[in-house]
Amino acid sequence: MTEQPNLIYIKKLSGEDKAFEEKFIAIIKAEFPLEFREYLGYVRDRRYKETSEIVHKLKHKLNILGLEKSYRLAVQYEEDLLNADTRLEQEFNLILKNIEDFIKNI
Template identity: 55%
Template structure:
């Protein structure tokens, strides 16, 4: 079964404070598309070191959205990118797509 993004962690740390949840989600909704775009641009330019830096930022959002396996994959992919290894690219892109769809759904 494929992991699906969720709000469980955000709800847990908010303690039921809906205003906090909304602010947190707004940050993710604002930052994620920019970071995804930056990641794609760096890959297209073969700037793997820069792409790794963006994956580093994205991986924390994956954890926050309950994607524990996605987070682990991002940790490995970040390290691989530093050496120009993009074998996890498609799997990572699938995760990015699921987050993108989730963000649009909760907007």
């Protein structure tokens, strides 16, 4: 079973402040699709350094969405990309697709 994104961290961070929580979620919903598209473009073009940089940005969203194992995979993938090693690409893509599905429904 794969990890499932959640809002636990955001709810703790907001401390019952619904406006803050909604604003935080809105930022993720706005940024994630753009970063995901950017990532896919870099992967397609085999631009490993740029892919590594966008993975660096995306991995923080993994942490925010409670995906601890996925975050650790992203850290490794980010490092691997600097050596043009894409062995974790498919697994990382599945994580991003999972997040994409999740944010469409929150």
